[in-house]
Amino acid sequence: MKNIAIFASGNGSNAENIINFFADTNKISIKLILSNKKDAFVVERAKKHNIECVIIEKKQFLEENYVVNILKAKKIDTIVLAGFLLLIPKCLVSAYSGKIINIHPALLPKYGGKGMYGMNVHKAVIENSEKQSGITIHNVNEEYDKGEIIFSAACDITPDDTPDSLAAKVHELEYKYFPAVIEKWLENKSLKDY
């Protein structure tokens, strides 16, 4: 059994999609939701699914080993970032080296880095008249959106697309692929067929 902690700062629709995807398996358990925002909707989603939710202030999050100790106590093997806005500190990256995965709502390496999250990404993509955007799922290191890419999927952008309509297209890709990619990644299986 692999125990997963999902880190999320906002709405948590990806978190809930992952929870639902793994609900019927006994190989993977979503053990914990960690959020840095006590009012984030992901907290409600955790309650609805009876999943323990921990709220961490930024100061604690940056404190050496504070989060690592919580995760180790709960026997967490793997961390999934699903709309989590804080940079993962060094001690957490090294304690969970190769075991932290993130989804980014654009085709990295473009439109990544500090400040490039949520609608900021989609606005920038539309402003630059890109023909495509998509999702990138990647390993997490100490820099925003710079870890090794595990998987990406693209969608076309049409002239009538707005940041909102693009966000909807990207969310569809996220719901379709993220849980299945997590599953394959945990099993060390090839992602070629996705």
Ligand code: GRF
């Ligand atoms: C998603 O677009 C994800 O790619 C990004 O943050 C957004 C989170 O959306 N990292 P939600 O909270 O899962 O609805």
